[in-house]
Amino acid sequence: MEFPAPPSERSHSTDAWSGMPRPGDGVLQSDADTAWAIALGLLDDDDPETDSGCASSHGPAALLDRLEESCAARHRVTAAEYDLIFRILQDAADDPDTWVGPDPTLDGLWHDPRGRTIAAVRRDRLDLAERAAVAEIAVRLRLAEQTVRTRGAQAAVLRERCARIWAAFTEGLVSERHAVETARLAATLPTEPASWEAFDTGAIERALRLSPARFATSARALRERVHAESLETRHCRARTDRGVWMTAELDGMATLTAFLPADRAAAAMNHLDRTARHLATAEGDDRTLAQLRADVFADLLVGAGQPSDAAADAPPAxxxxxxxxxxxxxxxxxxLRAAGTPTxxxxxxxxxxxxxxxxxxxxxxxxxxxxxxxxxxxxxxxxxxxxxxxxxxLTHPVTGVPLALDRTTYRVPAALRRWLGISSPTCAFPGCGRPARDCDLDHLHAFSDGGTTADDNLDPECRHHHRMRHETRWAASRDPDTGDLAWTTPLGARIDADPPPF
Incomplete structure (x- = not known):
């Protein structure tokens, strides 16, 4: 709804119809604000306090009341989003035909060329139906597929294990961060309803009183109290998730993260700190302790003899x-060398x-x-x-296509693979950032049907999206005039491929 702004210039100080003094700009703006709030459902138009003549309707207390209601409405909408994702994925599990086509095992003459049993094929159909549904949600909402999958799983955990927190979330009484932390912790509890009940009861009491950060700390302690397994058993299982990953930052920097057992992480940090403090005593070294820790960390991983400065800390190539x-x-x-051989x-x-x-x-x-x-x-x-x-x-001076390549073979030559790694540096599926070096090179027009092994018929696809293109109703096509790649979802939406990331 749009509201006309009050006239900026007036030739008369009284209303031409009633003879009464015209209202000032402040009153007109107050009326417009009130109408806007009513249109958004933030105020009740039957409430006498919405009268523009009532000063309290625009005082700090009234604004705070409106802010609280706006915040609660945002939580309700977010909970509805989680619920819809859950319901779409549940529907894909209940009726996979929409996403992967009819069940081939119902045909009495069916035979699987891969030698799978009927049960195995049906399990794969359910898995691929969920993948196809997740991908459709992700490209429509412009979210990462992992984000969609995580939100669906969190909604499922809350609905099954923490009914009180889920109800409070859908009513707007707790925030998304409260709900997400509850789901994360509840998902790690053993499959014992008694533990779920105890955790849900304690969590709702804390969530209604504490900020998200304070709630997270208190909820973790609550989880320890209600968990039926010993910490030793859980630690052995958690160690299997250890790993290292890199996150790109701004201005030529990056964050390197390691997920380790706590004792080893603490020992590593202590070693970095001791070495950094020792270097800080050197005369003329004006680096901060934080910079010294980072430089020591890089030197230890990259190897001795490399410059400590991050901008120059790269090996020969x-x-x-x-x-x-x-x-x-x-x-x-x-x-690789034999065990025990110095390297x-x-x-x-x-x-x-x-x-x-x-x-x-x-x-x-x-x-x-x-x-x-x-x-x-x-x-x-x-x-x-x-x-x-x-x-x-060597490449063609106009098209840039690598020359002297055999297009009649199925196997992609090394030079063409190298070229595709530059022209298409990531997976061709919308939203997927997996590097091309870790992807399959998929023939858009199947080689068995006459497709060539050429750059205009090959696209890098990670194994997940490669399977999805061939085993679900997702399809890819290239515009014959522009060469642009586009994908068609199982529900018929057309999604353009992402532009090159760099």
């Missing part, structure tokens, strides 16, 4: 040059794409670090200068 525009840098992977510090693999004109100082187009994004040109030029060798891939 070999360089692959793809065409005339995009040199590609890559350090050799360490070779030199391993050099990590690094791939950097640098425009050739940038190397010649004729352009300032940024370089790209594989799996990260743009990096500063000084670092890129240094890596290129330290590269002991180059491998050149």
């Amino acid at each position: 070999t360089v692959d040059a793809a065409g005339q525009d995009s040199p590609q840098l890559a350090t050799p992977r360490p070779t 030199a510090p391993a050099r990590p693999s690094v791939v950097v794409t640098i425009p050739a004109l940038t190397l010649l100082d004729a352009d300032d187009a940024p370089a790209t670090l594989d799996g990260y994004g743009p990096i500063d040109l000084d670092t890129a030029r240094r890596l290129a200068g330290e590269a002991p060798s180059w491998i050149r891939v």
Whole structure:
């Protein structure tokens, strides 16, 4: 609903119809604010306090009341989103035909070319139906598939194990963070309804009184009290999830995260801290303790002899040059030796794409670090200068397609694979950021049906989306005029492929 703004210029000080003094701009703005709030459902138009003449309707107390209701409405809408995701995924499990087509095992002459049993095929159908539904939700809402899957699972946990928290969430009484933390903790409880009941009862009491951060701390302690398994048993199971991953940050920086047993993480942090404090005593070293810890951490992982400064802390590299525009840098992977044989510090693999004109100082187009994004040109030029060798891939001067490749073979030649890693650096499915080096190269037009092994008929697809394209109702096609790739969802929506990430 739109409300007209009051006139900015008036030729008369009285109303031409009633002869009464015209209301001032402040009163008109107050009336407009009240009408806006009523249109949004934040105020009741039958409430006498909404009268523009009542000063209390716009005082701090009234505004805080409206803020509380707005916040509760936001929580209710968020809970509804979780509920809808859960219901769509539940429907996919109950009726997979919509997502993967008819059940082939119902045909009396059916035979699985992969040798699977009927039970195995039906299990795969349910799994793929859920994957297809998750992907459709993700591309429509522009969310990560893992986010969709996580929200559906959290809603399922809350509905089954924490009915009180779920009810409070749907009524807008607790926030999304309260609900998510409750689901995360409740999902780790053993399958004993008594534990669920005790946790739900304690959690709702805390959630209605505590902020999300304080609630998280208190709820973790509550979980320990109601958990039936010993901490030792749970720790042994949790250790299997240990890992390390990198998250890209701004301005050529990144965060490296390690998920470790607490004792080893604490020991590692103590070692970094002791070494950093020792280096801080050196005369002339003006780095902060935080900087010293980061430099020590990098030196320990990258190897001795490398510069401590993060901007210069990169190992020597070999360089692959793809065409005339995009040199590609890559350090050799360490070779394996027999157990007990001393080895030199391993050099990590690094791939950097640098425009050739940038190397010649004729352009300032940024370089790209594989799996990260743009990096500063000084670092890129240094890596290129330290590269002991180059491998050149000749490309067509107009189309950029690698030349002298055999298109009549199914197996993708190394040069073409290298080119596709540059032109399509990630999985071709919308929203998927898995690097092309970890993907399958899928023939868009099947090779068995006459499709060629060429760059215009190949797209990198991670194994998950590769299976989904061939075993569900997801389909991909390329525009014959523009060459743009698009996907069609099981429900018929058309989704354009993402543009290149860098």
